[in-house]
Amino acid sequence: KNEVEQSPQNLTAQEGEFITINCSYSVGISALHWLQQHPGGGIVSLFMLSSGKKKHGRLIATINIQEKHSSLHITASHPRDSAVYICAVSRGAQKLVFGQGTRLTINP
């Protein structure tokens, strides 16, 4: 079993829908990261959280430390949100362990 599990692996939705991507982890962590990988391959760091909730534009990330679970939400989804979303956990210092990623496709 992977230390970091994401669901779903693939998600297709219509423009405007509310999107939720989930991440569960099995080890103690110092922080959780959400990354976005564009179709061209570039990776952008979206959020880093150790507790609670963060919001940036239409993106919201939450984490429940007790349940070892995080969610990434996208409100009013748009085709430009189509990408692979990757959850990663920090296990001290700069050691990162990644989930497999969720491929999101938003159709117009």
Next chain:
Amino acid sequence: EAQVTQNPRYLITVTGKKLTVTCSQNMNHEYMSWYRQDPGLGLRQIYYSMNVEVTDKGDVPEGYKVSRKEKRNFPLILESPSPNQTSLYFCASSLEQGKGQYFGPGTRLTVT
């Protein structure tokens, strides 16, 4: 412009021919890392560095070397590349421990 640069972006080489992938950041970041990304396996950490002359192994360090002689540069060295090192490689940096990382554009390496 704040950025992480990698060179080369694409490389095809042969088994056993030593190569270096360079990584440079212009943000005065202390932390730098190397990752490889493979289909079905996702991203995996190769090495990371918390400061000049301080490096440590990630999850898949075998077959790789790194050095951190200057804060801005963190080259990845493959002394004797093998076909199983064919992959997409990313370098990343961050200001402090636990902060969000800035990723380079990636280097696609093919070893034949």
